[in-house]
Amino acid sequence: MKRDYQTHVFTMTYTADVSGVCSAMYELGGMSVLHDPSGCNSTYSTHDEPRWFDTDSLMYVSGLDEVTAVMGDDSVLISDVVQAARDLNPRFITLCGASIPHIIAFDYRGVAHLIEKECGIPVLPVATDGLKSYTSGVGLALRAFLERFADPAEHETAPANAVNLLGVTPLDFSINDNVKVLRRTLENAGLAVNACMAMGDSFETLTHAYRARCNVVVSSAGRRAARYMKRKCGIPSVEGLPIGADMAAALADAVRQSLADGLDRTVWDAFGNTGRYTVPDGGVVVIGEEVFAKSLAAAVNRLSPDKRGGREAYPLWPDEDEGLPEAEVIAAVRAAHTVIADPLYRVAARAGAPAEFIPFPHEAYSGRIYRADIPVFTGPDFSVESLLTGGASI
Amino acid sequence: MYRFAVYGKGGIGKSTTCTALSCAFAEMGLRVMQIGCDPKADSTLYLHGGERIPTMLDVLREKRDEATLSDLLCTGYRGIVCAEAGGPTPGLGCAGRGIAAAFEALDERDAFDIIKPDLVLYDVLGDVVCGGFAMPIREGYANRVFIVTSGENMSIYAAANIALAVENFRQRGYATLGGLILNRRNVPDETEKVETLAADLHTQILADLPRDNMISLAQDANRGVMEAYPDCEYAQKIRALAKAMLDGEGEPCETV
Numbered sequence: 001m002k003r004d005y006q007t008h009v010f011t012m013t014y015t016a017d018v019s020g021v022c023s024a025m026y027e028l029g030g031m032s033v034l035h036d037p038s039g040c041n042s043t044y045s046t047h048d049e050p051r052w053f054d055t056d057s058l059m060y061v062s063g064l065d066e067v068t069a070v071m072g073d074d075s076v077l078i079s080d081v082v083q084a085a086r087d088l089n090p091r092f093i094t095l096c097g098a099s100i101p102h103i104i105a106f107d108y109r110g111v112a113h114l115i116e117k118e119c120g121i122p123v124l125p126v127a128t129d130g131l132k133s134y135t136s137g138v139g140l141a142l143r144a145f146l147e148r149f150a151d152p153a154e155h156e157t158a159p160a161n162a163v164n165l166l167g168v169t170p171l172d173f174s175i176n177d178n179v180k181v182l183r184r185t186l187e188n189a190g191l192a193v194n195a196c197m198a199m200g201d202s203f204e205t206l207t208h209a210y211r212a213r214c215n216v217v218v219s220s221a222g223r224r225a226a227r228y229m230k231r232k233c234g235i236p237s238v239e240g241l242p243i244g245a246d247m248a249a250a251l252a253d254a255v256r257q258s259l260a261d262g263l264d265r266t267v268w269d270a271f272g273n274t275g276r277y278t279v280p281d282g283g284v285v286v287i288g289e290e291v292f293a294k295s296l297a298a299a300v301n302r303l304s305p306d307k308r309g310g311r312e313a314y315p316l317w318p319d320e321d322e323g324l325p326e327a328e329v330i331a332a333v334r335a336a337h338t339v340i341a342d343p344l345y346r347v348a349a350r351a352g353a354p355a356e357f358i359p360f361p362h363e364a365y366s367g368r369i370y371r372a373d374i375p376v377f378t379g380p381d382f383s384v385e386s387l388l389t390g391g392a393s394i
Numbered sequence: 395m396y397r398f399a400v401y402g403k404g405g406i407g408k409s410t411t412c413t414a415l416s417c418a419f420a421e422m423g424l425r426v427m428q429i430g431c432d433p434k435a436d437s438t439l440y441l442h443g444g445e446r447i448p449t450m451l452d453v454l455r456e457k458r459d460e461a462t463l464s465d466l467l468c469t470g471y472r473g474i475v476c477a478e479a480g481g482p483t484p485g486l487g488c489a490g491r492g493i494a495a496a497f498e499a500l501d502e503r504d505a506f507d508i509i510k511p512d513l514v515l516y517d518v519l520g521d522v523v524c525g526g527f528a529m530p531i532r533e534g535y536a537n538r539v540f541i542v543t544s545g546e547n548m549s550i551y552a553a554a555n556i557a558l559a560v561e562n563f564r565q566r567g568y569a570t571l572g573g574l575i576l577n578r579r580n581v582p583d584e585t586e587k588v589e590t591l592a593a594d595l596h597t598q599i600l601a602d603l604p605r606d607n608m609i610s611l612a613q614d615a616n617r618g619v620m621e622a623y624p625d626c627e628y629a630q631k632i633r634a635l636a637k638a639m640l641d642g643e644g645e646p647c648e649t650v
Contacts, residue, residue, distance in 0.1 A: 072524070072525060102491075103488065103491055104491075104524070104525050105490055105491055105493075105494040105524065105525030105526040105528075105529060106525065107525060107528070107532060107566065109532060109533040109534065109566075109567070110532060110533060110563065110566030110567065110568065111566070113533065113565075113566050113567045114565060114566055117565070127498070231504070231507065319459065320459065321458060321459050322458065322459075
């Protein structure tokens with residue numbers, strides 16, 4: 001069956017890659033330039049960046065217009081960025097863009113080279129296209145940072161228990177205590193968090209990202225960076241989130257095993273469904289970012305059957321390039337007994353009428369609307385059992 | 395890794411030259427990758443017995459993100475790794491963007507780290523008319539551009555334009571001009587015209603390839619000339635050209 005990813009009648013789309021880049025770079029002292037007419041900039045600042053109103057960061061949009069795009073006149077962008085950089089003296093510059101530069105095959109690397117030559121400040125070209133989800137943008141940005149600023153030779157000096165957290169942005173973890181608890185959870189398990197990419201750690205700290213023995217990929221947004229570091233010096237990765245005590249222990253165990261044998265792991269076992277969007281009748285469906293959805297579904301399945309009504313949980317996650325095919329999401333929701341998802345999925349759930357809906361807000365899906373209701377879910381104190389009893393009838 | 399791009403006017407013999415060069419490099423023991431950057435997708439035709447291979451864009455349209463690196467590549471004569479960017483339906487879409495998308499797909503799949511070619515040869519459509527057709531000479535892809543030309547005026551004009559584009563992009567860290575490849579059409583004053591062009595561009599003629607019927611005869615048999623007639627004059631000149639391209643690698647090459 002050919003999937004229809006384009007039609008969204010009941011459901012939203014996830015935040016775009018350009019916001020992912022800006023989000024990943026927000027705290028690192030650089031200047032981010034979004035090459036775009038302007039719309040992506042206001043979407044980012046209004047909906048995707050919870051730190052916008054209380055933390056300064058140098059975020060700019062190029063104001064690309066039609067003739068400049070069609071004629072391939074890069075000089076406007078170059079002179080504007082050079083002038084801004086001279087005024088503001090950022091530590092580095094990130095150049096990303098939306099769909100118009102993408103379609104005209106804008107030369108990110110070449111323009112970055114020219115800007116850097118003129119102002120002497122490192123410029124990271126991050127060739128986003130405005131068409132993919134934020135996980136792509138975060139991933140490309142973190143990889144670009146590592147390529148430019150981190151030294152693989154430092155891996156030799158990494159302590160035996162040092163790990164990185166990869167894929168950390170407010171788009172998946174908001175600005176409550178999730179990141180703090182995530183760090184503490186791993187540290188309480190005897191692991192040392194070397195770098196958290198990219199919330200709560202400084203530029204300098206992240207430049208030493210190779211001083212780690214294992215990468216903990218806590219969002220699929222961290223996969224590109226993990227793959228890159230694996231290729232550079234063989235650092236293994238573990239995918240998973242410590243959602244609740246059981247998963248926290250499972251994640252720590254998986255990391256210890258990977259530290260010992262150097263192999264990649266996930267904290268979830270295979271899910272018994274027959275296809276990416278096929279969910280057996282009467283199950284629990286968890287919709288969200290892939291690592292989150294799989295970790296939470298695994299956490300539900302680890303409960304004793306009586307605590308989950310004898311039901312199995314199944315993850316549904318958006319494709320990075322295409323999003324979620326709405327018709328298949330609704331079919332899965334219709335088949336489910338319970339849906340755990342961002343509150344904006346409630347409309348889809350109504351269309352499908354499952355027995356109960358458990359709201360779990362996700363910044364990359366509903367932005368600021370339900371921010372106050374985003375729970376701290378990244379540690380042993382989060383109760384998956386209580387989550388399951390908190391559902392409401394549709 | 396050697397990274398060469400071959401440009402030139404449409405129909406001048408770029409694909410024939412590239413295919414023969416790939417064979418010559420492979421004969422030297424190099425692991426060669428040839429990437430066709432033309433919507434017609436016929437660059438590597440005679441490395442596969444005249445059979446077309448699936449283009450990268452067709453595979454991506456069908457499989458999207460599930461397309462693996464092996465879906466995008468084929469192995470042909472002498473183990474040469476072949477890829478064809480492909481392109482949209484004629485008259486629709488955007489061919490330049492198509493080339494960029496194909497290149498991005500290779501990057502996303504760490505193609506060069508996995509294939510580990512000793513030499514990559516980009517066979518690029520006609521002229522650098524937009525950003526997409528400049529992709530092969532951008533940073534990270536080819537670092538040397540070679541232009542195939544005959545003594546025909548239109549071919550010389552196209553070659554001069556391509557050289558100008560290469561020079562314009564020099565500050566961006568793009569490829570530099572490696573030289574001209576004279577592919578004879580046996581027009582009057584052919585040598586003098588191409589020598590004048592080379593002098594104007596401050597570059598050199600790396601090869602003087604004869605118009606050889608063996609090429610057509612080989613293609614009629616669905617084979618490349620290096621495979622079908624390895625001892626012909628053309629094949630010998632191609633081997634000398636391949637050697638000259640490797641010898642010139644890394645040396646500064648002055649352009650306009």
